[in-house]
Amino acid sequence: MNEFRKDFPILNQEVNGHPLVYLDSAATSQKPKQVLDVIRKYYDLDNSNVHRGVHTLGNRATDSYEGAREKVRKFINAKSTKEIIYTRGTTTSLNTVASGYGRQKIEEGDEIIISYMEHHSNLIPWQQLAKEKKAVLKYFDLEEDGTITLETVRNTITDKTKIVAITMASNVLGTINPIKEIAEIAHEHGAIIVVDAAQAAPHMPIDVQDLDVDFLGISGHKMCGxxxxxxxxxxxxxxxxxxxxxxxxxxxxxxxLYDSTWKELPWKFEGGTPNIAGAIGLGAAIDYLTEIGLENIAKHEHELVAYALQEMDKIDGLSIYGPRDPEKRCGLITFNIDDVHPHDLATVLDMNGIAIRAGHHCAQPLMKWLSCSATARASFYIYNTKEDIDRLVEGLRGAKEYFNDVF
Structure with a gap:
């Protein structure tokens, strides 16, 4: 995997006098030169609107734009490109389902079920829909390690449940949820399942037909796009x-003058000039990840997480959240150090060239469940190494000593 690191020019720099260690890929991943080159090529040679003109540039742009849609279809194994709607990202995708499907289908007294680990993007749309429709918003309870059992799923979903919306991989706990089994239980009760795959799509294979999910959203910027x-x-x-x-x-x-009709799928959901360069760049990112292999990416990240858990456990006063089994979590670790605010910790690490995340990670209900206001998070991707983790652990030890001396 170290061979792929050279494809990311942004990593070849110093931050505050130290070589950059980028451990914030869960927020946004870095982009390989292969993706940057494709976007530049579109603007240099093919820049034109799609689906409208009959000239050469328009045709080339349209072919690339729709070609990228086919790459997305294949990436998640959808049956048809009719099932692939371009959006601004997972947030827009989930809001589209809540507004376009939920407002049509949800009635007073119906149940919508989510979990405490949801990103705000997969919480607020359902919260607001429930308020608007006087529906019942319910939550799956979590185990102590931040997982959801199928027993809990069975006990929570009822015949009144119409929508189950859940993340495939938590952006805080790292928990990988049993989506296929949850979908089966939801369907037994006549409910649909909506999946937030923003944190899953960059890191593991997804087959929407095998999972039998009804809706699923992904974001390009988290997967090298x-x-x-x-x-x-x-x-x-x-x-x-x-x-x-x-x-x-x-x-x-x-x-x-007084009525209109819509295009067929998928275009009836894509009003206005789309993000053409973005779609083409997303297609290039999918090509890049496919060449590496999602199975290889998952294996690499599990190895990094296992090593990081092992080394971080050696630091006194450091608490780690989420499952302890590396095979049950995606490539991130969320943690806190006693008596050190996550923002202060992230600032000290940044002074040593180490980029991590600190805050509530757009998951305030989960922070409440964890009994803290904020956490620090280190997230890994294809360009990270065990040496990056060594730098992180060294930085954490130094930060701990610094704050102990100061306070």
């Missing part, structure tokens, strides 16, 4: 039932 682009997968029959939530150019078939 550009910002501002992502995709919503939805089963074709469900997408056909939904009305668009954004109107304008591109998504229409025919417009009259």
């Amino acid at each position: 550009p910002t501002g682009i992502g995709a919503l997968y939805g089963k074709e029959a469900l997408l056909e039932e939904m009305e668009p939530i954004e109107f304008g150019g591109e998504m229409i078939d025919f417009v009259d």
Whole structure:
């Protein structure tokens, strides 16, 4: 895996006089030169709008844009490109389902079930929908290690449940949830399942047909692609039932003075000029990850997590959140050090060229469940090494000593 590190030019720099150690990929991953080159090529040679013109540049842009859609389809094994809607990212994807599907289907007294580990993007849309429709918002209880048991799932989902919305991999705990089994239980009760795969798609293979999920969202910027682009997968029959939530150019078939009709899938959900360069860049990122192999990425990250857990456990006063089994978590570790605020810790590490995350990670209900206001988080990806973890551990020891001396 170390061979791929050279593909990321941003890593070849010093920060505050130290070689950069980037451990914040859960927030956004770095981009390989292969992706940057494809985006530059589009703007240099093919820049044009899609689906509109008949000239050469327009045709080339359209071919690349729709070619990237096919790459997304293949990446998650959807049945058809009709099931792949370009969005700004997972947040937009989840809001699209809550607004376009939820508002049509949810009635007073219906149940919507989420978990305490959800990112705000997969919490607030359902919270607001429940308030609007006078539905019941329920939560899966978590075990002490931040996992969800299938027994809890069975005891929580009822025949009143209409939507189960859950993350595939937690951006705080690292927990990998049993999506296939949860989907099966939801379907037994006539509910649909909506999956936040923002943290999963960059790190492990996803097969939406095998999982039998109804909707699933991904974000390009977390998987070596550009910002501002992502995709919503939805089963074709469900997408056909939904009305668009954004109107304008591109998504229409025919417009009259008092009525309009919509294009077929997937374009009826893609009003306006899309993020063409972003979509093409996302396609290039998928090519890059596919060449490496998602299985290889998952194996590499499990090895890094196992090593990091081993080394971080040697630091007195350091608490780690989430499952202790590296095979049950994605490539991140969230932690705190006694009597050191995460923001102070991240600042000291940054002075040594080490980039981590600190805060509530857009998961305030989970912070409350953990009985803390904030945590620090180190997240790993294909370009990270055990040497990066050694630098992190050394930095954590130094920060701990510094704050002990000061206070």
